[in-house]
Structure formats: C-alpha cells, structure tokens
Amino acid sequence: MILVTGISGALGGLIFEGLRAVDGLDVVGGTRAGGTARRIDFEDPASLTEGLAGVDVLVFVSAGYAEDDVVLARHGAAVDAAARAGVKHVIYTSLAGSGDLMTIALPHRWTESRLAAAPFDVTVLRNGLYAEVPVGLAAAGAANAAETGVFAAALGEGRVSVVARQDLADVAVRVAAEVERDLAADGRSRHAGQVYELEGVTAIGGREIAEVLTEALGRQVAYHDVPLFDMRAALAGSGLEPYQVTHTISLFSNAKAGLLEAGSSDLEALLATEPRPVMEAVVEAAKAGYRSQSVTAVRGG
Ligand SMILES: NC(=O)c1ccc[n+]([C@@H]2O[C@H](COP(=O)([O-])OP(=O)(O)OC[C@H]3O[C@@H](n4cnc5c(N)ncnc54)[C@H](OP(=O)(O)O)[C@@H]3O)[C@@H](O)[C@H]2O)c1
Incomplete structure (x- = not known):
C-alpha cells in the first residue's frame, strides 16, 4: 500500500x-x-x-x-x-x-x-523551485510597469530555474x-x-520578466534591480511572518549570486513527455496582474 x-x-x-x-x-x-x-x-x-x-x-x-x-x-x-x-x-x-x-x-x-x-x-x-516565483513577480509588477515602464525586482542579473x-x-x-x-x-x-x-529546465530572470511585460502591456518595460536592503525594508511591512522574510531574502540573495540557475536536471529523463512550459504562466500572470490592478483603480476611483 x-x-x-x-x-x-x-x-x-x-x-x-x-x-x-x-x-x-x-x-x-x-x-x-x-x-x-x-x-x-x-x-x-x-x-x-x-x-x-x-x-x-x-x-x-x-x-x-x-x-x-x-x-x-x-x-x-x-x-x-x-x-x-x-x-x-x-x-x-x-x-x-x-x-x-x-x-x-x-x-x-x-x-x-x-x-x-x-x-x-x-x-x-x-x-x-515552482514557477510561482516569476509568476508572482510578474503579477505584482504589472501595474507599476504599465504606469512607469519599469519592472523592479531583487534578482540582479541572476535567473531562476523553475518547474x-x-x-x-x-x-x-x-x-x-x-x-x-x-x-x-x-x-x-x-x-x-x-x-x-x-531542476526546472527554464531559467527566468528580471530581464525575461520585463520582456514578457513589454509584450503583455504593449509598452516598453525596462528591468531595474532592487538592492536587498530596500527589499528587506519593503518586506518588513508586508505582513509576512519573520521567518518568511528570512527565506524570501535568501531566495533573492541566491538569485543575485547566480546560484539558482541550474546546470543540469533529471526531470526530462523521468517525465514521459517534455517538461511543461512555464513562460506561458508568466505571460498570463502579467496580463492578469495588470487587469486586476486596473479594475481596482476603476472601482477605487
Ligand atoms: N519547490 C518549491 O518551490 C517549494 C516552494 C514552497 C514550498 N515547498 C515545499 O513543498 C511542500 C509542498 O508544497 P505545496 O505547494 O503543496 O504546499 P502547500 O499547498 O502549502 O501545502 C503544504 C503542505 O504541508 C503539509 N503540512 C503542513 N503541516 C503539516 C503537518 N503538521 N503534518 C503533515 N503535513 C503537514 C500539508 O498537508 P495537509 O494540509 O494535507 O495536512 C500540505 O501538504 C511545502 O510544504 C514546502 O515544504 C516547495
């Protein structure tokens, strides 16, 4: 059993x-x-x-x-x-x-x-790592990107392999x-x-997410790296538990260090089909994040 x-x-x-x-x-x-x-x-x-x-x-x-x-x-x-x-x-x-x-x-x-x-x-x-990391970043950054043309995240030049x-x-x-x-x-x-x-076979970084946002929002979006110091200050007031702040900062710190982009994976050998694409979910999140912010803004106005 x-x-x-x-x-x-x-x-x-x-x-x-x-x-x-x-x-x-x-x-x-x-x-x-x-x-x-x-x-x-x-x-x-x-x-x-x-x-x-x-x-x-x-x-x-x-x-x-x-x-x-x-x-x-x-x-x-x-x-x-x-x-x-x-x-x-x-x-x-x-x-x-x-x-x-x-x-x-x-x-x-x-x-x-x-x-x-x-x-x-x-x-x-x-x-x-689950694809939710770049998906969440794209969703959260969409409204600001639409307004300012900037997507900001604490990924440095690192890319994160997700599955x-x-x-x-x-x-x-x-x-x-x-x-x-x-x-x-x-x-x-x-x-x-x-x-x-x-390990995921697709690695996604800040520049890739900015490209997705550019496409989804129909305007040029540039990627700006956020210092860990600023990221930690923002997380402090976010309602996360203290240990979650520790783990979140650690993720971004590892990403900036370039450690989260995997060199090889056993995934393909163990799956019966190709790994599912993850970029589509990031695109959908970018669109949904923008739409939900727009609805909130209209309702709020
Ligand atoms: N690879 C990644 O990116 C990543 C990201 C986040 C977390 N994780 C890890 O992967 C696990 C599964 O992820 P998920 O997305 O399925 O998370 P999830 O939907 O939040 O589920 C949490 C899991 O923890 C179990 N759990 C919590 N307290 C427990 C307890 N006292 N005894 C037994 N089980 C307990 C829950 O079981 P029941 O509610 O059914 O009892 C549930 O299966 C997480 O718990 C975490 O350790 C991986």
Missing part, C-alpha cells in the same frame, strides 16, 4: 490524484484534515502510528511553512514513525541542489540525512508506482538510494 502525506496541499493533492489514476495500485491519502483520508499530522504521534499502519511505500511530502525547529520536529517525527511502522520505502520531496545555499535548504538536507540513517530504502526527489508543480507530481507518481511494483516483484526497488535532481 502507498500512502501520500499532505493531500490537502497543492503538491500532495496532485500526487495523490495521479496515483489514484494508475490501475492496480492500492493508494491511500494522508492529511491533517482527516475526512475520508487517513489522518496524518507530523505533530501528532498518535496519528502517525495509526495512519502508517500497513503502509509499504510512503510518499513523504515536506511540511515547510514554519520556523526550522518546527519543520525539523515534524520531519523527524515522520521518519521515526515510518521506521516504527515498518514502512519499506520512503519517497521524500526535497529541494533541488541549486537551492543548497538557500535558508530553506537546511530542513531538507537535515531530513535527507535522517532518512539515509533509517532502516528503510529511500528515494529523494529534489524538487526545483511546473504538475511535472514534479508526475515524477513522484511514476517513481512511487514503480517502487510499489518493484517491491511486489522482488523486494527492492530500482529507485532505492537514488537522489533525483528535478
């Missing part, structure tokens, strides 16, 4: 739906929400003991969005519970190698080490299905001990 954690989340939900569509697999979902799925809360030991009963293959979706000590406690509890429950193979959704120096890498690399020391086989899916979340889910589905079949056939999977770098 395969269990996918975090199925109320975007990635966990896509993986669960993908596995359910594969013929002949016994798949259950886990979530803090419970309902018809098994209740799995990494912060509730009883839910892990009950929820992991009878599971052979665990698709362990990382549970970020908290301070590091909280994420480490969650992930450590999940690893320990999987070992106690006799899970045979864990597939963990981690962070791609290009993100090694980002602050969000710490809990991922810590979790990979804990998994490597555990008594089950492990496959690490090192997920690239469609659905591609990451498709790889997880393929790997989990093959692991389950391998276990049924001869006890150990071809994916055991593998670390797959699922």
